[in-house]
Amino acid sequence: QSALTQPASVSGSPGQSITISCTGTSSDIGGYNYVSWYQQHPGKAPKLMIYDVSNRPSGVSNRFSGSKSGNTASLTISGLQAGDEADYYCSSYTRSSTLVFGGGTKVTVL
């Protein structure tokens, strides 16, 4: 199972909005509404930010939103803050009944 494709890095200034893409195939992202996004700060465990394409767990800021079109999912962070600087990973359920991750995107706040 190949990893999902994410850009290596995305940057933005405080207050701006940024969008991270995650591209898969019809066997994963395109076939199911089971896309998740995780945030990982350096030296910390990943934290679930979005599940089922666009749902936020309790406690996650509404500045984080998710969407999907075809085989590509997206995470948008609005009102970018210094604390949002981290690595972000997408994942999707697959036809093989497994979960596959993206390669990760480093978000830099300028």
Add this chain to the structure above:
Amino acid sequence: EVQLVQSGEEVKKPGESLKISCKASGYSFTTYWIGWVRQMPVKGLEWMGIIYPGDSDTRYSPSFQGQVTISADNSIDTAYLQWSSLKASDTAIYYCVRRLGIRTFDLWGQGTMVTVSS
């Protein structure tokens, strides 16, 4: 508090065996799948496999099938990841994760760093 607490850092030599643990608390251990995710140095996340403690049903990613063994002890709400013969390429951080339904990992352990070096 709902949490997964993993065992501590390990330093091993190639060829040695190892079993790391993940203790669950704050929820019903036997009603959620628990899995393991590998993160190699400065790399992304890889799903390794998963076990349902309720009936010990275990699934492995093809990349890790035969390389590791996942198990669980319901009497102490603990899941395990085991190697019989470590390789240098097993050097990584290993996270245990709780799976929500079939679709996401909603709870993560703090990670266990495993270093394999001669």
